[in-house]
Amino acid sequence: MSDSPFTIASFIRAESESEGAPRFVRRFRVPGDRGALTSATLVLTAEGIVEPALDGRVVTPEVLIPGWTSYEWRLRVVTIDLRDRLREGAEHEISLLVGNGWFRGRLGWMGARAVYGSRRRVLAEVRLTFADGSSEVIGTDDSWRVTESAVQADDLYDGEVIDARHRPSPAMPVIVEAPEPSRLVVTTTPPIVRHEAVPPVRSWRDPDGAWLFDLGQNLVGWLRLRVRGPEGHRLTVQHAEVLIDGALAREPLRSARAEDVFILSGGDDEFEPTLTFHGFRFARITGWDEVEGAVEAVVVGSALPRIGTFACSHPTLTRFHENVVWSLRGNTVGLPTDCPQRDERLGWTGDIAVFAPSACYLFDMGGFLRAWLADLRAEQAAAGGRVPYVVPDPLKGWAVREGESPESTAIWSDAAVWVPWALWEAGGDLEVLQESYGSMCAHLDHVLARLSDRGVWEGDFQFGDWLDPTAPPDDPTAAIADPGVIATAALHRSLVLTAAAADALGRHADAQHWRSTADRVREAFAAAYVRSDGTIHSDAPAVYALAIVSGIVKGAGEAAAGARLVALVRAAGHRIIAGFAGAPYLCEALTRVGAVDDAYALLLNTAEPSWLAPVQRGATTVWERWDSLRADGSLNPGEMTSFNHYALGAVVDWIHRTLLGIAPGSPGYARVRLDPRPSAALAWAQGGLQTPHGWVALRWDRLDDGPEPAYRVRYCAPAEVELELGDVARVRGERLSEQDMRDLLSAHDQTATLSPEVPTAGRGA
Numbered sequence: 001m002s003d004s005p006f007t008i009a010s011f012i013r014a015e016s017e018s019e020g021a022p023r024f025v026r027r028f029r030v031p032g033d034r035g036a037l038t039s040a041t042l043v044l045t046a047e048g049i050v051e052p053a054l055d056g057r058v059v060t061p062e063v064l065i066p067g068w069t070s071y072e073w074r075l076r077v078v079t080i081d082l083r084d085r086l087r088e089g090a091e092h093e094i095s096l097l098v099g100n101g102w103f104r105g106r107l108g109w110m111g112a113r114a115v116y117g118s119r120r121r122v123l124a125e126v127r128l129t130f131a132d133g134s135s136e137v138i139g140t141d142d143s144w145r146v147t148e149s150a151v152q153a154d155d156l157y158d159g160e161v162i163d164a165r166h167r168p169s170p171a172m173p174v175i176v177e178a179p180e181p182s183r184l185v186v187t188t189t190p191p192i193v194r195h196e197a198v199p200p201v202r203s204w205r206d207p208d209g210a211w212l213f214d215l216g217q218n219l220v221g222w223l224r225l226r227v228r229g230p231e232g233h234r235l236t237v238q239h240a241e242v243l244i245d246g247a248l249a250r251e252p253l254r255s256a257r258a259e260d261v262f263i264l265s266g267g268d269d270e271f272e273p274t275l276t277f278h279g280f281r282f283a284r285i286t287g288w289d290e291v292e293g294a295v296e297a298v299v300v301g302s303a304l305p306r307i308g309t310f311a312c313s314h315p316t317l318t319r320f321h322e323n324v325v326w327s328l329r330g331n332t333v334g335l336p337t338d339c340p341q342r343d344e345r346l347g348w349t350g351d352i353a354v355f356a357p358s359a360c361y362l363f364d365m366g367g368f369l370r371a372w373l374a375d376l377r378a379e380q381a382a383a384g385g386r387v388p389y390v391v392p393d394p395l396k397g398w399a400v401r402e403g404e405s406p407e408s409t410a411i412w413s414d415a416a417v418w419v420p421w422a423l424w425e426a427g428g429d430l431e432v433l434q435e436s437y438g439s440m441c442a443h444l445d446h447v448l449a450r451l452s453d454r455g456v457w458e459g460d461f462q463f464g465d466w467l468d469p470t471a472p473p474d475d476p477t478a479a480i481a482d483p484g485v486i487a488t489a490a491l492h493r494s495l496v497l498t499a500a501a502a503d504a505l506g507r508h509a510d511a512q513h514w515r516s517t518a519d520r521v522r523e524a525f526a527a528a529y530v531r532s533d534g535t536i537h538s539d540a541p542a543v544y545a546l547a548i549v550s551g552i553v554k555g556a557g558e559a560a561a562g563a564r565l566v567a568l569v570r571a572a573g574h575r576i577i578a579g580f581a582g583a584p585y586l587c588e589a590l591t592r593v594g595a596v597d598d599a600y601a602l603l604l605n606t607a608e609p610s611w612l613a614p615v616q617r618g619a620t621t622v623w624e625r626w627d628s629l630r631a632d633g634s635l636n637p638g639e640m641t642s643f644n645h646y647a648l649g650a651v652v653d654w655i656h657r658t659l660l661g662i663a664p665g666s667p668g669y670a671r672v673r674l675d676p677r678p679s680a681a682l683a684w685a686q687g688g689l690q691t692p693h694g695w696v697a698l699r700w701d702r703l704d705d706g707p708e709p710a711y712r713v714r715y716c717a718p719a720e721v722e723l724e725l726g727d728v729a730r731v732r733g734e735r736l737s738e739q740d741m742r743d744l745l746s747a748h749d750q751t752a753t754l755s756p757e758v759p760t761a762g763r764g765a
């Protein structure tokens with residue numbers, strides 16, 4: 001572990017914890033007799049979340065510092081440049097507002113609070129260097145004081161109470177505690193920042209006289225209010241993702257109150273609840289009639305550089321793709337989460353395991369997921385090789401089935417392999433595999449030791465094909481697909497990928513070991529699950545899809561599985577009968593067995609359940625369930641009814657690689673496969689991707705001038721990149737210059753040539 005990034009600072013905390021957020025303060029003078037300040041930085045972290053300010057102004061665009069890591073072993077340290085904010089010879093005040101955050105607030109649906117500790121603490125140093133070569137450090141110690149702040153209550157799930165009438169309370173001494181240097185880490189994750197502001201598209205009064213605001217987009221962040229009204233007047237803001245019968249549907253939030261309260265000072269106020277966040281499209285404000293002011297939503301999330309785009313002639317499909325982008329943005333507030341709104345917001349491993357390849361086309365996920373994988377490894381090491389359901393893991397010891405201890409579970413625990421593999425494919429950075437290889441092997445060894453006598457993974461609890469639409473709302477694991485079949489196919493995929501990782505790392509003997517283990521698992525699978533006619537036990541689309549893409553059936557076995565998958569998909573009228581495990585792979589499996597038309601029919605279907613039905617009903621993000629909102633307009637009564645879950649959006653990986661036809665031909669796109677599979681169902685499709693070697697883009701158009709549909713493909717790629725051209729691109733392909741390609745794409749889609757997002761500036765306190 002690293003040396004401490006701090007030189008003299010100790011943790012400080014208030015003597016007793018109060019309901020409100022404490023503010024730690026220290027005045028200091030910048031010496032005026034040492035020449036110019038050559039550098040000034042603030043290095044800090046907190047147990048809780050900290051908002052640092054200098055002379056009353058917040059000093060960083062980063063919010064929710066330090067984000068959520070596996071705090072038992074890894075507490076992220078942040079460095080902020082203060083050079084332009086300090087003056088030689090001047091007196092300044094640094095203040096650190098500390099909220100409960102993930103450390104001390106509520107976590108999970110089981111009512112847990114203060115999972116990591118019951119006290120909020122902060123650790124910070126201001127480091128100054130001067131032209132004369134001298135330096136000075138002001139660290140948190142017993143010279144700091146703590147006061148109350150305007151924040152009377154704060155919780156990530158429940159919301160925040162801010163009283164703008166607040167006047168500084170008496171400054172109290174602090175308690176000083178030594179830091180444990182081994183926990184303090186500098187990570188690769190991008191900061192959590194404010195992104196764009198979104199004005200309401202509509203506002204109206206409800207029958208009770210409160211105001212409702214529709215942001216037009218289900219998003220993650222908070223409302224910013226600029227108001228003027230009577231001193232002491234209360235505004236209460238509630239949030240929800242959907243309206244039912246004209247009222248906020250708050251049931252899906254479960255126990256998360258998602259309610260902010262602002263108490264007016266009597267002057268001009270600006271409120272932003274920066275110690276919480278909400279997932280919402282609609283907000284309801286009571287007390288709004290008596291004030292004058294403006295409302296806008298502030299989108300909050302990790303500053304991930306946007307690198308990939310897609311659009312096509314089918315507006316509903318293009319909107320679906322956009323919904324996936326929004327769900328990814330909403331579920332990357334510091335870590336990859338399942339959902340951003342209810343009493344959960346956890347780093348569910350299965351969701352990112354299936355979604356990582358899609359994410360890696362849309363955004364540069366490298367720094368973000370590498371940091372998360374470091375948490376995964378820390379949790380896994382502490383759990384004896386088992387990869388937990390969630391990372392960070394506040395559910396430690398929690399088992400889905402009573403009386404059992406938690407065990408590895410397929411797809412979820414396979415995140416240890418599938419996520420680093422997706423990063424390696426997208427970025428070609430061998431360090432990712434170096435960092436994760438031990439964890440990949442430990443996961444496999446752990447699971448292999450749990451196989452049954454038949455050599456398949458059938459004894460443990462499995463989430464399986466979670467949320468299969470045929471499962472009853474209150475039992476999401478009751479899928480048609482047999483959990484052992486899903487688990488064994490997923491294991492096979494992990495074995496094959498780990499073998500490839502071993503080869504990439506030059507560990508060829510290991511690679512051989514994992515390959516022969518994969519062969520053994522494949523034989524066991526055939527003996528246990530494949531019938532003589534080639535059908536697979538439980539006969540669900542998900543088992544065929546996963547068996548095909550994992551390579552656990554090959555040759556004649558793959559052909560038979562493919563034929564059965566096609567038959568099932570057609571018999572269902574191209575509606576989806578699969579959940580988290582199967583749905584991401586249906587189109588890919590159909591394509592592999594030559595049924596690309598069926599893949600399109602599935603993708604473009606608007607009958608329920610399908611990817612596009614929610615879009616037709618106004619979805620602006622991906623729903624957790626195919627029918628989170630049911631066709632009759634009612635809420636799905638199941639406990640899991642989020643409107644912002646990216647997992648079922650993982651089909652966009654097929655859209656990128658196959659429909660559009662841009663895929664890595666080798667890790668990191670040194671070789672690029674341009675192999676679009678156009679369909680007469682679309683007039684055109686286009687997209688571009690910033691690869692590590694430069695911009696690659698492609699557009700195909702259907703030509704309607706002959707008896708058979710024919711296509712024109714135009715593309716561009718950097719000169720040094722080796723191209724693997726598929727049939728269409730080879731026969732009718734035309735290579736354009738980067739500029740011509742940019743012009744072509746932006747003529748049809750304004751977002752086509754997106755550049756990485758830049759965080760917006762911080763606000764005044």
Ligand code: BGC
Nearest residue numbers: 338339348350351463466640
């Ligand atoms: C989460 C999922 C997660 C699942 C585990 C849910 O509550 O929201 O996305 O993967 O539990 O099966």
